[in-house]
Amino acid sequence: MPSPYVRRRRLAVEIRKLRESRGLTTDGLARLVFHSRTKITRLENAQIRPDLAEIMNMLDALDITGSQYDRLLQLAREAAQKGWWDRYGMSMGPRQKLAADLEYHASTVRSYDQTAMPGALQCRPFIEALIKLDESQRSLNYQPERLTEARVNRQRELLRPDGPTYETVLDECVIHRLTVPSRTMATQLRHMVQVISEEERITVRVLAHNARLPGGLLPKSSFYLYTFPEASDPPMAVVDTVTTDLVLNQRGEVMRYTGMYDRLREAALSRDDSIAFLERVANRLAEQAGSGI
Incomplete structure (x- = not known):
């Protein structure tokens, strides 16, 4: 299994690229997917584990389809994995x-x-x-x-x-x-x-x-x-x-x-x-x- 933290950092970069390619600010993306700006910022800084359903909604809202959708969703799955250390909170x-x-x-x-x-x-x-x-x-x-x-x-x-x-x-x-x-x-x-x-x-x-x-x-x-x-x-x-x-x-x-x-x-x-x-x-x-x- 790849490192969830490393995958979160890669996913953060991808989300930022998608947002910027659509000409959106963090506020704009937050309004589009009904999240707070703080949550988008934390995702883009790899500070939180992604929620798969929320990532899927974000990709749909940004009109991401095909192989790019599959690749980003797989990246999100790996970023959301838990290791033995997570049981310690x-x-x-x-x-x-x-x-x-x-x-x-x-x-x-x-x-x-x-x-x-x-x-x-x-x-x-x-x-x-x-x-x-x-x-x-x-x-x-x-x-x-x-x-x-x-x-x-x-x-x-x-x-x-x-x-x-x-x-x-x-x-x-x-x-x-x-x-x-x-x-x-x-x-x-x-x-x-x-x-x-x-x-x-x-x-x-x-x-x-x-x-x-x-x-x-x-x-x-x-x-x-x-x-x-x-x-x-x-x-x-x-x-x-x-x-x-x-x-x-x-x-x-x-x-x-x-x-x-x-x-x-x-x-x-x-x-x-x-x-x-x-x-x-x-x-x-x-x-x-x-x-x-």
Whole structure:
């Protein structure tokens, strides 16, 4: 099944093109199909799941027929599909729902993690420690228990036999700057080592704190790159910001982040050296926790 989110973005583009080709504003299309302007705007920004009956009425109102009608209706059907993450509603948070959708349907996932451990590779004690940090600075817009359950499920789905190839460049500063207990961080690092040691298509590469990044400026934030099985679904970049995820699928924008990722990957430790590094740090943290330091 193709990604419903990716299909919603494609459907959004198609609806906008149809509207503009008829010389209609969002208000004009809304009046034509008896919807609010807000609903049309949200459809054109891929912010809501399409209702098939409403899409059919819209296509009829715009005099769309034949193969074009069939193609757009099929696109709407795929955009309306639900995945395992939808059973959580908004209790797992919108960012994690987006990540789960894209990871589940991708061929490859690559990321640069500048401020957090890879979401799909976190163990339960570490997730619980992160929630406590989050609670200390803001009101949560998710249910902690459901978020933890969903994140554990993300890892289960990532490791399924037909799951994507997954590689992340992890900035070393994440290990040292997150104020989780040393024992919890050691548990998290050992968990990651176990996962990537047992699954060849899962890779973590550590970007050492003293690594130099040739060829340009430093990255300004964490970001994620996705490719998909179907050629009609273009590669996508998702950029992490303080308040939301910025989704990019214009070729030039995605290529800039792909180039940045390649530079980060080249500067990072190899897969085997990263495993050895994570094991050493985990052992040191466990010793500190045991000695009360």
